[in-house]
Amino acid sequence: MNVLIDKFDVFAGGFWLTLQICVLAAIGALILGAVVAVLRISPVPPLRAVGTTYVNIFRNMPLTVVLFFAAFGLPALGSNADFLRIPGLDAIFSRLGTDLPYFRFGLIALVLYTAAFVCEALRSGVNAVPAGQAEAARSLGLTFGQNLRYVVLPQSWKASVVPLGSVIIAMIKNSALVGFFGVVGDLSQTADQLTSAGGYAFIPVAIGISVGYLIMTVPLGALLDRIEKRQAVAR
Amino acid sequence: MSRQTSVLYDVPGPRQRRITLISSLVAVVVLLAGAYLLIYRPLADKGQLSMELWGPLVDPSNENFSQVWERLWVGLKNTLIAAALAILASLVVGTLIAVLRIQLKSLTRRRFTGLATPLAYLLRGLSGTLSVITRICVEVFRGLPVVLTIFFVARGFPEFGVSFDNLWYLVIGLTVYNAVVIAEILRSGMEGLPGGQAEAAAAIGLSPFQTTGLILLPQAFRIMLPALISQLVVVLKDTSLGFIISYEETLNIGKQIIGVLGNPIQVYVVIAVLFIAINYSLSKLAQYAERRLSRGRRTTGAAPPTPPPAALTSQAEGAGGGI
Numbered sequence: 346m347n348v349l350i351d352k353f354d355v356f357a358g359g360f361w362l363t364l365q366i367c368v369l370a371a372i373g374a375l376i377l378g379a380v381v382a383v384l385r386i387s388p389v390p391p392l393r394a395v396g397t398t399y400v401n402i403f404r405n406m407p408l409t410v411v412l413f414f415a416a417f418g419l420p421a422l423g424s425n426a427d428f429l430r431i432p433g434l435d436a437i438f439s440r441l442g443t444d445l446p447y448f449r450f451g452l453i454a455l456v457l458y459t460a461a462f463v464c465e466a467l468r469s470g471v472n473a474v475p476a477g478q479a480e481a482a483r484s485l486g487l488t489f490g491q492n493l494r495y496v497v498l499p500q501s502w503k504a505s506v507v508p509l510g511s512v513i514i515a516m517i518k519n520s521a522l523v524g525f526f527g528v529v530g531d532l533s534q535t536a537d538q539l540t541s542a543g544g545y546a547f548i549p550v551a552i553g554i555s556v557g558y559l560i561m562t563v564p565l566g567a568l569l570d571r572i573e574k575r576q577a578v579a580r
Numbered sequence: 581m582s583r584q585t586s587v588l589y590d591v592p593g594p595r596q597r598r599i600t601l602i603s604s605l606v607a608v609v610v611l612l613a614g615a616y617l618l619i620y621r622p623l624a625d626k627g628q629l630s631m632e633l634w635g636p637l638v639d640p641s642n643e644n645f646s647q648v649w650e651r652l653w654v655g656l657k658n659t660l661i662a663a664a665l666a667i668l669a670s671l672v673v674g675t676l677i678a679v680l681r682i683q684l685k686s687l688t689r690r691r692f693t694g695l696a697t698p699l700a701y702l703l704r705g706l707s708g709t710l711s712v713i714t715r716i717c718v719e720v721f722r723g724l725p726v727v728l729t730i731f732f733v734a735r736g737f738p739e740f741g742v743s744f745d746n747l748w749y750l751v752i753g754l755t756v757y758n759a760v761v762i763a764e765i766l767r768s769g770m771e772g773l774p775g776g777q778a779e780a781a782a783a784i785g786l787s788p789f790q791t792t793g794l795i796l797l798p799q800a801f802r803i804m805l806p807a808l809i810s811q812l813v814v815v816l817k818d819t820s821l822g823f824i825i826s827y828e829e830t831l832n833i834g835k836q837i838i839g840v841l842g843n844p845i846q847v848y849v850v851i852a853v854l855f856i857a858i859n860y861s862l863s864k865l866a867q868y869a870e871r872r873l874s875r876g877r878r879t880t881g882a883a884p885p886t887p888p889p890a891a892l893t894s895q896a897e898g899a900g901g902g903i
Contacts, residue, residue, distance in 0.1 A: 388589050388600055391607040402852075405813070405859035407820035409831055410852050417844040422622050471588070479588055489588075497588065514723075521725035525824050533728060540735055547739045551732050555724055562723035 352539065359535035360557045366452060366531065367517050367561065373456035374516065375509075378463025385468055396464070403461035408454065408519050415454040416447060416526045451523030455516060462512040470505025471497065503576065510569040517561050532557045628845050636841055637850050648837055655833030656854065662747055662829060663816045666754035670815070671808075673755060674762030677718070678800075679792050681767055684711040686788055721760040726818050729753045734825040746827040750819065758815055765807050769800030805873060809866035813859045820855075830854065 384396030403411070474497050482496040524533030536554040539545045592600060623629050636644035687707040692700035721729070730753030737743060773796060781791040801808070822829040834847045841847075 386588060388592070388596075389603050389607050390600075391604050391611060395611060401860060402856060405817075405856040405863065406852050407817040407831075407855060409820040409823065410848060410855060413831065413834075413844070413848050414852075417838075418848060421628065421844050422626050480590075483590060492588070518723075518725040521727045522821070525727065533725070533731070536728065536731065547736055551736065554728065555720070558725060558728070559720060559723045563719055566719075566723065 352545070355535055355539070356532075356553050356557060358530055359532040359554075360560070362528075362531045363517075363520055363533075363557065364561070366448070366455070366520050366523060366528070370452055370455040370459065370516060370520065371513055373452065374459035374463050374512075377456055377460035379467060381460055381464040382467040382471075385464060386471060400461045400464055403458050404465070406458075408458045408522055411458045412451065412454040412522060412526050415450040415457075419450060419453075420446075447523075447527035447529075451520075451526055451528050455520060455523065458519070459512060459516045462515070463509065466505050466508035466512055467501070469508060470501035470503075473504040474500045507569050507573050507576070510565060510572075514562050514565050514569075517565075518558065521558065623845075634843075634846050636837075636843070637846055644841065648841075651833050651837060652830065652850070652854075655828060655830035658747075658827070659816070659819045659822075659829040662750050662754070662819045662822060662827070663812075665747075665751045666758065666819070667812050667815050669751060669755040670758035670762050670811075673759035675766060675797070677714070677759060677763035678766035678770065679797070681711070681714055681718070681763065682770055682792055682796070683788060684714060687711075718760050718763065721756055722764065724757070726754065726757045727821050727824060729756045730821055731824060746822070746825055749825055750822045750827050750829075753821075754815060754818055758811060758818075761814075762808065762811060765804050765811070766797070766800050769804040770796040772803070773799055802873065806866045806870040809862060809869060813862045813866075816859060816862070817855070 381396050381399055384392045385400065387393055387396075478496055478500065479492055482492045487495065520531070521533040524531045524535075524537070528534060532554050536550055539550045540547050590596075620629075635642040636648045639645060684707055688704070688711050690704075690707075692703045695703070730750060733753040733756070734746070734749040737749065770792070777795055777799070778791055781795045782788075786794065819829055820831050823832045823835065826832060830851055834851050838844050838847050
């Protein structure tokens with residue numbers, strides 16, 4: 346059990362890096378997912394087709410394949426994802442001692458993959474609003490923007506917050522994969538590192554790593570349960 | 581499609597239709613230009629569209645074609661074998677866990693009258709503890725990434741002197757996670773059933789075990805069939821994680837091919853298409869099952885099946901994320 350105390354800073358660092366990836370990827374996925382959702386419910390058929398294709402492709406593809414594309418396909422095209430180096434974010438990225446592009450590759454893959462699920466969560470929320478609500482708003486003379494702002498979105502938000510949370514939980518778990526794609530120092534890579542190269546006993550390391558993920562996923566899951574129960578009563 | 585979007589829009593009139601047509605044309609032009617600039621140009625500039633790289637995968641007259649596809653076929657077969665074993669094992673284990681949890685829950689509500697007082701308290705304490713333990717196990721394994729369960733199984737078992745083929749590590753790792761998810765799907769299906777079902781079963785003298793097996797479980801399976809099929813998609817996607825323990829599944833074979841031929845983008849495109857084709861047809865099957873089920877229900881005049889809690893199913897599906 347000594348490894349948990351001796352190497353506490355390694356575990357804490359891994360947790361911190363995983364948390365960083367998760368927060369950044371969640372922000373990216375929510376933005377991109379919202380854009381794709383807008384595409385999918387737009388009145389223009391070609392845009393709708395693009396949104397549907399995007400969702401079908403990324404929902405049916407393993408994240409592993411997306412990561413392979415990002416980590417090996419992008420370098421083959423001569424890009425190391427420098428376009429993600431937005432000045433403000435650079436302060437957060439530079440935490441990695443050596444500036445490897447894999448952090449950015451992993452982030453791109455996670456965002457692309459999760460956005461498809463975010464889109465579905467948002468869209469199912471909009472579709473859950475009874476058509477009569479929007480019709481009533483239109484016959485009152487509300488404009489499209491007012492209709493969205495005062496009638497449709499507040500209701501759809503209620504229906505989509507729980508699925509959205511589940512998507513984020515799944516994404517936190519998915520982020521474990523980037524450790525196997527060259528991101529040095531996140532929780533799952535720490536597990537590999539400590540057990541193989543470090544030669545530490547397996548069980549304590551496994552416990553430490555598991556706790557790291559459970560800290561993130563279990564409270565979020567419990568929160569969602571609560572929200573869902575409350576909503577069920579409210580209805 | 582248009583029926584789905586009608587929540588937000590009225591049925592378009594002549595003017596709106598004209599606007600839609602024009603913006604469609606504009607969108608098509610913009611999208612084609614974007615695809616040309618952002619996808620075609622970079623690929624062409626780097627020579628990624630040359631027949632030298634694509635040939636082994638798409639051109640039957642290429643010298644490597646038959647060999648490459650033979651290997652890919654082996655990988656695909658391994659993927660399907662692992663997925664099939666994992667889903668079977670998770671169904672069996674998941675059903676057992678679901679039944680166990682339901683039984684324990686009803687057991688904790690029993691007071692064990694008729695037994696000596698200390699014995700009754702002991703039994704009540706025991707069932708309560710077991711119930712809490714199973715609950716904790718479920719929460720822990722549901723909250724862990726699948727990559728890590730696979731990794732832990734592959735690293736941990738040899739540590740105790742137990743070693744298997746890589747296939748079994750993958751299957752066990754996948755089963756640990758998916759069994760728990762399926763157990764939760766089934767359990768919420770059983771708890772979502774009208775209370776009258778269990779009460780009626782008790783009234784005609786079925787034991788709690790018979791009630792679960794004969795009355796609750798079959799109905800839960802039926803209601804949850806779409807969710808179970810989507811879980812199959814998740815398992816299939818997750819078998820691709822076998823590459824971290826060097827199980828020879830599709831992606832690993834792909835990596836070997838890339839090592840020889842040096843065409844990563846092309847090989848991954850082909851593998852992605854394979855996965856998308858299989859999983860897309862499975863999701864269509866799930867949708868079909870859902871439609872069939874809801875239609876069957878309506879004609880019998882019974883109440884519509886309770887939809888599964890959104891958190892549970894979408895979390896499981898999102899986890900298809902691979903983990």
